[in-house]
Amino acid sequence: MESTKVLLLLLAIQNIVLAYQVRYDNHAVYRVTPKTRQHVEVLKYLEKEGWIDFWTPLRSNAYPVDIMVAPGVKRNLEIMLEDYGIDTTNLISNVQEVIDEQKGLTKSRSLDWNNYYTLTEIQNWVYKLSENYVNIVTVDNVKSYEKRNVTIVKVSFNSSATEAVFIESNIHAREWISSAVSTYILSEILNSTEPRIVELRNKYNWYFVPVVNPDGFAYSHEHDRLWRKTRKPYGGCFGADPNRNWDNHWNEFGADDNPCSEIYSGPKPFSEQCAKNLAEYLTNIPEKIRTYISFHSFSQLILIPYGYTTEHLENYDQVYNISFNAAEVLKSRYGTSYTVGTITDVIYPASGGSIDWAKATLHIPISVAYELRDTGKYGFLLPPDQIIPTAEETIDSVLYMVEESQYL
Numbered sequence: 001m002e003s004t005k006v007l008l009l010l011l012a013i014q015n016i017v018l019a020y021q022v023r024y025d026n027h028a029v030y031r032v033t034p035k036t037r038q039h040v041e042v043l044k045y046l047e048k049e050g051w052i053d054f055w056t057p058l059r060s061n062a063y064p065v066d067i068m069v070a071p072g073v074k075r076n077l078e079i080m081l082e083d084y085g086i087d088t089t090n091l092i093s094n095v096q097e098v099i100d101e102q103k104g105l106t107k108s109r110s111l112d113w114n115n116y117y118t119l120t121e122i123q124n125w126v127y128k129l130s131e132n133y134v135n136i137v138t139v140d141n142v143k144s145y146e147k148r149n150v151t152i153v154k155v156s157f158n159s160s161a162t163e164a165v166f167i168e169s170n171i172h173a174r175e176w177i178s179s180a181v182s183t184y185i186l187s188e189i190l191n192s193t194e195p196r197i198v199e200l201r202n203k204y205n206w207y208f209v210p211v212v213n214p215d216g217f218a219y220s221h222e223h224d225r226l227w228r229k230t231r232k233p234y235g236g237c238f239g240a241d242p243n244r245n246w247d248n249h250w251n252e253f254g255a256d257d258n259p260c261s262e263i264y265s266g267p268k269p270f271s272e273q274c275a276k277n278l279a280e281y282l283t284n285i286p287e288k289i290r291t292y293i294s295f296h297s298f299s300q301l302i303l304i305p306y307g308y309t310t311e312h313l314e315n316y317d318q319v320y321n322i323s324f325n326a327a328e329v330l331k332s333r334y335g336t337s338y339t340v341g342t343i344t345d346v347i348y349p350a351s352g353g354s355i356d357w358a359k360a361t362l363h364i365p366i367s368v369a370y371e372l373r374d375t376g377k378y379g380f381l382l383p384p385d386q387i388i389p390t391a392e393e394t395i396d397s398v399l400y401m402v403e404e405s406q407y408l
């Protein structure tokens with residue numbers, strides 16, 4: 001009897017833990033523009049005190065930054081920002097409301113890009129592809145910290161292809177649009193009859209890693225929509241930023257030693273299994289990778305290496321021109337504007353990211369990151385009805401880049 005009670009209690013606790021949901025009721029998102037060095041310091045202080053979360057990175061003064069604010073401090077924060085003369089615009093008045101609206105949508109069983117899908121749904125879709133396209137689609141897995149699969153899909157229409165394109169997404173968990181776009185591109189590469197795509201899939205083998213950080217991604221679906229990092233425990237906090245964890249100028253810039261920080265770089269390079277195992281996989285790919293693309297959100301940027309220096313290194317000029325033109329191509333579909341430049345020039349110095357490691361270690365001619373839609377209206381919570389237009393405009397620019405990569 002006693003043991004039954006204990007068992008029931010344990011089951012109840014387990015259910016509570018499983019059902020645990022971080023809520024963002026009445027959390028607001030503001031765009032603030034610090035105009036002086038003092039303003040920047042005020043914002044840094046507020047983040048340290050836990051009053052605000054940065055949705056976009058804080059740069060120097062004069063650059064707007066998007067911050068999320070908890071309801072308890074909203075009023076005081078507004079007064080404080082006004083006292084300091086920091087310009088403030090309200091972008092989202094209730095974050096939870098936006099999350100709930102998107103959760104309520106009914107979705108089809110297989111990916112149709114009218115909705116966001118879970119890790120299991122994406123992986124099942126990928127396995128189906130390998131059954132339906134025998135000898136063309138192969139699936140490999142490496143492991144994450146929590147022993148989930150980091151699924152790698154290879155599309156090969158030409159068994160003698162010696163060059164490849166590599167596309168990864170959702171290294172940051174909450175950036176759901178990134179895997180929605182990469183899976184859309186994967187589907188187009190497989191199914192399209194457009195001569196341009198047919199040519200590129202015959203010329204290159206295409207690799208896709210829809211979810212680089214499966215532990216964080218699953219957590220963002222099940223417990224906390226705004227989770228960014230991995231889920232490895234570090235003291236009282238969880239996770240490192242897997243895009244500050246690659247072994248290239250690790251922890252030099254734009255990272256934090258505090259395990260509770262959103263940009264914690266981890267205790268050492270490649271401390272995060274998903275990044276380490278993916279890097280190992282990349283090192284062993286037999287083809288020469290000519291284009292490496294990492295999808296993120298948000299801000300509408302095409303970012304070029306490197307994040308550790310202000311210098312424009314290696315083939316920067318060529319890659320800048322190609323990326324600039326790719327942004328024009330992207331814009332020509334729906335008018336969406338992108339800014340192009342190195343990580344250091346466009347955001348701030350931030351090292352240890354995947355595109356820097358790929359460029360430096362594997363000498364890939366084009367290695368870039370996209371920060372996809374939007375510019376802050378919804379931020380990480382981009383509505384599902386924007387998935388297809390985002391994917392369509394993005395694939396236009398990706399195809400252009402891949403075509404141009406042959407000249408580098």
Ligand SMILES: [Zn+2]
Pocket residue numbers: 172175243295296297
């Ligand atoms: Zn990101």
